[in-house]
Amino acid sequence: MTTRTIERAAAALLEREDTRVDGEPLTDEWPDLDLATAYAIQDETLRLREARGETVIGVKLGLTSRAKQRRMNVNSPLTAWLTDAMVLPVGEPAPLEQFIHPRVEPEILFVLGRDLAGPGVTAATALHAVDLVMGAVEVIDSRYRDFRFSLPDVVADNASSGAFVTGPVARSAVGIDLALEPGSLEVDGKVVDTATGAAVQGHPAQALAFAANDLGRRGHTLRAGWLVLTGGMTDAVPLQKDTTVAADFGSLGRVVVGA
Ligand code: OOG
Ligand code: MG
Numbered sequence: 001m002t003t004r005t006i007e008r009a010a011a012a013l014l015e016r017e018d019t020r021v022d023g024e025p026l027t028d029e030w031p032d033l034d035l036a037t038a039y040a041i042q043d044e045t046l047r048l049r050e051a052r053g054e055t056v057i058g059v060k061l062g063l064t065s066r067a068k069q070r071r072m073n074v075n076s077p078l079t080a081w082l083t084d085a086m087v088l089p090v091g092e093p094a095p096l097e098q099f100i101h102p103r104v105e106p107e108i109l110f111v112l113g114r115d116l117a118g119p120g121v122t123a124a125t126a127l128h129a130v131d132l133v134m135g136a137v138e139v140i141d142s143r144y145r146d147f148r149f150s151l152p153d154v155v156a157d158n159a160s161s162g163a164f165v166t167g168p169v170a171r172s173a174v175g176i177d178l179a180l181e182p183g184s185l186e187v188d189g190k191v192v193d194t195a196t197g198a199a200v201q202g203h204p205a206q207a208l209a210f211a212a213n214d215l216g217r218r219g220h221t222l223r224a225g226w227l228v229l230t231g232g233m234t235d236a237v238p239l240q241k242d243t244t245v246a247a248d249f250g251s252l253g254r255v256v257v258g259a
Pocket of ligand 1: 060061062063064065068072105138140141142147154159160230231232
């Protein structure tokens, strides 16, 4: 695989994102695109984002729950990059014009208090690196038409990253059972889906361990101060104009995103 091909694919995906035009999955034309090359494309999209002034602030996990895996027809989690350009300030409406076909999902978010590097990270050692736990809502958006993709496609597309907003309560991870933490998704005040943290790899700390080990294999360390979005607890719902979507977490409060 040539560097040129990887650079071209990354530039094309960012161009779709910037111009809000979706397209066919890379694997339609490139059926043997493997995961290592897909991550190289993802890393190249990050290099391009950094070149235009964005800063890495953490990572996101995708497809950590069965609800998401079933819907997307992909049966493995993945990791991707979060930059400061993806932060939606608390209380602001989602900028619908920046997205192609945004969808919203409730997630548990970690703020790391110390560096974390795989291999060999377990749910317990992962939790030891967590400083704060918060609720969050992620707005995902795919550069592929109708969200049709296979695992290498969605890896290359930075796991459908869009924007995210953090919740009102930050708690220490000590003494909370995050497997039991509820997350319910409401559209215009009506509950449309519910789950608990156990939906995310059995426990969100297990998802964090996956991220540390997966990134560790590729030579990356999760840094103190980084945010980690652990993945949608429920299936995502479309974010439409004049609707309000809320995620209600048990001890982590309520996160509202209007559009
Ligand atoms: C893939 C990205 C998934 C999550 O939390 O599972 C993701 C997608 O559903 O388009 O952010
Ligand atoms: Mg997500």
